[in-house]
Amino acid sequence: MDTRTLCLAILQKGAASGYEIKKKLEEMPYRIFQEVGFGSIYPALNRLLEAGHVTVQAQAQRKRPDKKVYAITANGRQELEGSLLHPPAQDRFRSDFLFVLFHSELLAHEELADLFDTRITELKSTIDQMHACDLSGASPGARFVHGYGLTYYENALDYLCTHREWLLDETEARRQTTSATWCPEVSSTVPGGDR
Amino acid sequence: MDTRTLCLAILQKGAASGYEIKKKLEEMPYRIFQEVGFGSIYPALNRLLEAGHVTVQAQAQRKRPDKKVYAITANGRQELEGSLLHPPAQDRFRSDFLFVLFHSELLAHEELADLFDTRITELKSTIDQMHACDLSGASPGARFVHGYGLTYYENALDYLCTHREWLLDETEARRQTTSATWCPEVSSTVPGGDR
DNA sequence: CTTGACATGTAACCAGTTACATGATTCT
DNA sequence: AGAATCATGTAACTGGTTACATGTCAAG
Known part of the structure; x- marks a missing residue:
C-alpha cells in the first residue's frame, strides 16, 4: 500500500502530525503492513493536502518545535474507501x-x-x-x-x-x-x- | 533481493538468455521470491556485463530472433556468494x-x-x-x-x-x-x- | 487472421530510501 | 557530556513498473 493511503488510513482514526504517523506505523498493528521513513511521509502529506484529502493546522508548542496536525476531510475519506473497493493487488513476500x-x-x-x-x-x-x-x-x-x-x-x-x-x-x-x-x-x- | 542478484542466482545454475531468466522467475521455485519484468532484467544483465559478472554470446537461431545467452563468470560467482554472506535484510510482507x-x-x-x-x-x-x-x-x-x-x-x-x-x-x-x-x-x- | 510464444530493448515515470540540514529539550 | 526524543523538511539516488518500439513464426 502506498504511503498516501497508509497516511489516510491512520488519519481516518484521528488527526495526527507526520511524526506521530511514523510512530504509529512503527508499532502494532500497522507495523504488519509497512514501515516508512520521514522522506516518504512528509511529501505524501503535502500531496494529500494539495488534493484536498487532508487539512493542516499548525500547533505552537512551548519548549517544542511547532507541530503540524493533519486531519482527514470528507474527500479524503471517500478516497480511502475508494481504494479499498477495487480488488487488492497480489501479496508480495520478499525474504x-x-x-x-x-x-x-x-x-x-x-x-x-x-x-x-x-x-x-x-x-x-x-x-x-x-x-x-x-x-x-x-x-x-x-x-x-x-x-x-x-x-x-x-x-x-x-x-x-x-x-x-x-x-x-x-x-x-x-x-x-x-x-x-x-x-x-x-x-x-x-x-x-x-x- | 535486487534483480541483478536474482539474475546471477539463475545463471549460476546454467547459462540463459534474458527471456529465459524471466520465464524461470515466473515459475517455481523462483516465483516465491519475486517476479520481475523485462524492463528490470535487460538493464540488470547489461550492468552485470559491465561489471564482469557475466559474459554474453549471441546465438543465431533459425526462424527465431537472435538470442543472447549469458553465462556467469568466476567473478560473478564470487559476487553472488558475497551477497549471501552478509546478514539478510528483514523480510517484508506486503498485503x-x-x-x-x-x-x-x-x-x-x-x-x-x-x-x-x-x-x-x-x-x-x-x-x-x-x-x-x-x-x-x-x-x-x-x-x-x-x-x-x-x-x-x-x-x-x-x-x-x-x-x-x-x-x-x-x-x-x-x-x-x-x-x-x-x-x-x-x-x-x-x-x-x-x- | 488473430492470438500467443519467442526475442530484445529504451524512455518516462513513480515510489521509496538515504543522507543531509536544523534545532530545542530531556534523560542518563 | 552525550544520547535520545521531539519535530520538519529537501535533494540525490536507487530501483521497479509501464508503455512504447520492433519483428518472426506457429497454431487455432
Whole structure:
C-alpha cells in the first residue's frame, strides 16, 4: 500500500502530525503492513493536502518545535474507501533469508546454522511481543490481521525448527556427492514430499 | 533481493538468455521470491556485463530472433556468494488484501464476503499448483523454500476459513454499535494532547 | 487472421530510501 | 557530556513498473 493511503488510513482514526504517523506505523498493528521513513511521509502529506484529502493546522508548542496536525476531510475519506473497493493487488513476500537458504550449498555448515539460530531467536521475540500486545478496543479488522500475522510467525517458527536439521544434513550430503554418486534421499520429513 | 542478484542466482545454475531468466522467475521455485519484468532484467544483465559478472554470446537461431545467452563468470560467482554472506535484510510482507480487511467496517458485508471467497479460491489453486510441482532433482535449499511457501499458503487458507465468519459477524456487530455515536469531523480527538 | 510464444530493448515515470540540514529539550 | 526524543523538511539516488518500439513464426 502506498504511503498516501497508509497516511489516510491512520488519519481516518484521528488527526495526527507526520511524526506521530511514523510512530504509529512503527508499532502494532500497522507495523504488519509497512514501515516508512520521514522522506516518504512528509511529501505524501503535502500531496494529500494539495488534493484536498487532508487539512493542516499548525500547533505552537512551548519548549517544542511547532507541530503540524493533519486531519482527514470528507474527500479524503471517500478516497480511502475508494481504494479499498477495487480488488487488492497480489501479496508480495520478499525474504532475503529464504533466498540465502535457497542457496544453502554455497554456504558453510556453521554459517547456515547461525542463520537459522538468529532467525529462530528473532521469531520467538516477535511472537512474544505480539502476544503481549494489547488488543482491547481494537477493531475486528485489526484483531483479524493481528491474528493472521501471529499465526504466520508461529508457523514459520515451527517450520524452521522442524526442518533445520533436515536442511543442514541434506546440504552436507549434497556437498559430498558433488558429481560422483547419486544418493537416494530417504526421509519422512522431506518438504513437499508428503503426498 | 535486487534483480541483478536474482539474475546471477539463475545463471549460476546454467547459462540463459534474458527471456529465459524471466520465464524461470515466473515459475517455481523462483516465483516465491519475486517476479520481475523485462524492463528490470535487460538493464540488470547489461550492468552485470559491465561489471564482469557475466559474459554474453549471441546465438543465431533459425526462424527465431537472435538470442543472447549469458553465462556467469568466476567473478560473478564470487559476487553472488558475497551477497549471501552478509546478514539478510528483514523480510517484508506486503498485503493489500490484509489492509482492506483491516478496515472491514468501511466495506459492505457482501464485499467482504466476496473478498474472502476469491482469496480462498486463489489460495486453493496456488496450493494445488505447488503440490503438483516436480521437485525431483531440486536442491535441498529449493525443497526447503518450497516447503516453507507451501505451509505458509496452507496455514493462510486455514486461517481465512476458520476466521471468515468471525470477522463478518464482529464487523456487523461493530457497525451497529458505532453508527449511532460515530463522530465524523476533527473535533476534540487530537492525539498527543496539547500544552 | 488473430492470438500467443519467442526475442530484445529504451524512455518516462513513480515510489521509496538515504543522507543531509536544523534545532530545542530531556534523560542518563 | 552525550544520547535520545521531539519535530520538519529537501535533494540525490536507487530501483521497479509501464508503455512504447520492433519483428518472426506457429497454431487455432
